Amino acid sequence: MFGNRGIIFEDHHTLRLAIVETDEENNDSDILGFYGVELLSSQPEATRDTLRDQLGLEELEATLEFFHLETVGEQRHHIIIPKEALARGRDGVGTVHHVAWSMEDDLKQQEWREYLQDEGFHVTDVKDRNYFKAMYMREKGHVLLEYATDGPDFAVDEPLDALGQKLMLPEQYESQREEIEKTLPKVEL
Incomplete structure (x- = not known):
């Protein structure tokens, strides 16, 4: 390779x-x-x-x-x-939805948003994903790109030493917890 x-x-x-x-x-x-x-x-x-x-x-x-x-x-x-x-592909199992680029902070993300818009791309509004902020655009070949901030990170709603021990959901998905948990494979710790 x-x-x-x-x-x-x-x-x-x-x-x-x-x-x-x-x-x-x-x-x-x-x-x-x-x-x-x-x-x-x-x-x-x-x-x-x-x-x-x-x-x-x-x-x-x-x-x-x-x-x-x-x-x-x-x-x-x-x-x-x-x-x-x-x-053009379809979303679903066995596909990768997008490729993400890391932005150090909100200011850098905003600079990139303005630059991409000036270059003629449609860029979404910034979405608060709880663990980071993200914006999206399709490039000229229709590949979806995400521009996500490095923080605040995954320790915003649980201690660092407990990461990954239970399913944490952003607030907007909490009402769907039971349905989401039913679809997940069992993981042995």
């Missing part, structure tokens, strides 16, 4: 995933985070142009099959865009 060893597989919904080895020093069993994402676009060149020209990603390579871009900053995530134009 672009000079790194990896294992490609599908989950039980046929979503294609990969585990990629990197040069970073770590314990051999550590999974450090996301290497990147493959964006399936109805207009691959337009998606590449948006990421490169408006969002500032670096284009590393263009082959007959795909565009390969990389984010800036410390993480250097990889973005792969197959050149085959695909029909």
